[in-house]
Every structure is written in structure tokens, then in C-alpha cells.
Amino acid sequence: MQNVDLICVGKLNASYFAAGVAEYQKRLGGFCNFRIIELPEVTIADKNASDKQIEKALQKEGESILHAVRKGAYLVALCVEGKQISSEELASLLAQRAGSGAGDVAFVIGSSHGLDDGVKRAAQARISLGRITLPHQLARLVLTEQLYRACTINAGMKYHK
Numbered sequence: 001m002q003n004v005d006l007i008c009v010g011k012l013n014a015s016y017f018a019a020g021v022a023e024y025q026k027r028l029g030g031f032c033n034f035r036i037i038e039l040p041e042v043t044i045a046d047k048n049a050s051d052k053q054i055e056k057a058l059q060k061e062g063e064s065i066l067h068a069v070r071k072g073a074y075l076v077a078l079c080v081e082g083k084q085i086s087s088e089e090l091a092s093l094l095a096q097r098a099g100s101g102a103g104d105v106a107f108v109i110g111s112s113h114g115l116d117d118g119v120k121r122a123a124q125a126r127i128s129l130g131r132i133t134l135p136h137q138l139a140r141l142v143l144t145e146q147l148y149r150a151c152t153i154n155a156g157m158k159y160h161k
Helices: 015-028 050-068 087-099 116-124 136-155
Strands: 002-010 033-040 073-083 105-108 125-128
Touching: 002 050, 002 087, 002 136, 015 033, 015 136, 050 116, 073 116, 087 105, 087 136, 105 136
Parallel strands: 002 033, 002 105, 073 105, 073 125
Antiparallel strands: none
16 A cells, blocks of 8 residues: 655644544545654744744754655655646546555645745655645645545545546
């Protein structure tokens, strides 16, 4: 069974996001070995932090992210400059990886400050959930649902219409 990881910086602190993510995480268990890895967001004490302070925090988060990726996993960074893909294209990506013999996939969602450039460079793919900006907690819910949808597409189920 394919290993699919969702590496996230920060915790879900809203119960409605947590409930939604938990539901899709449970559903995904029938299709893949799905796990969510939560990494701590680096605290920036200064509310008016400089670009340099934010860059330093992102770099530290990036190191944690790269350390959490399974060896040999196909790394997908979610970022604003990423390619917008359809549900069918996401399903195809998962299917291609599963059929490649090296099927592990790791999706990464950065913190509220974004994602370190080092992680983006290390990623084999960059995708975007759209042109709008989503809070990272909502992005986690949307991506988890889309992963479930992709799995149902690949299984030929009627969930996707």
C-alpha cells in the first residue's frame, strides 16, 4: 500500500478543521498508508518582524520539514507559485507514483509565513490550491479532501462527479 504523508507546520487549533481532517484521514486509510506529521511553527516574537527574521524562521522550519520526509519520497510543495492542478491530475500523480515502484509521496504545507525556498527547491513538484490565499489550516482540510477524492478517482468510485 502506498505511503502518503502530509507534513504540516503548525497545529490545527479549530475543532471544525480538526474534525474535517480527521474524517478524511480515516477515509484515506482504506486507500493508502496516510499520516499527518505536524511540526512546530517557529515563534517570531516581534509582531512587525523583518523579512530577515521571517526568512530565518522559515529556514529553521524548512530544515525540520526536510528531515521529516521519508527517504526516497516524491516531495510535493504547496505554494502560491505552484501549478494549479485538477483533481484528476492529482489522482494521476498519485497513480504514477504508486506504479513507479517508489510510491511514497510527501505533501508539504508551510506555516502562516509560507514555505522555505530550500523546501521548494528540494520538491519534485510544486502545486497550488488556487489563486486565492488560504489559511494553512484550511489548506490542510482542502488538501486532505482532495487526496481522498484522488484516491476515489483512481479506484473508480462515484465520489467524484
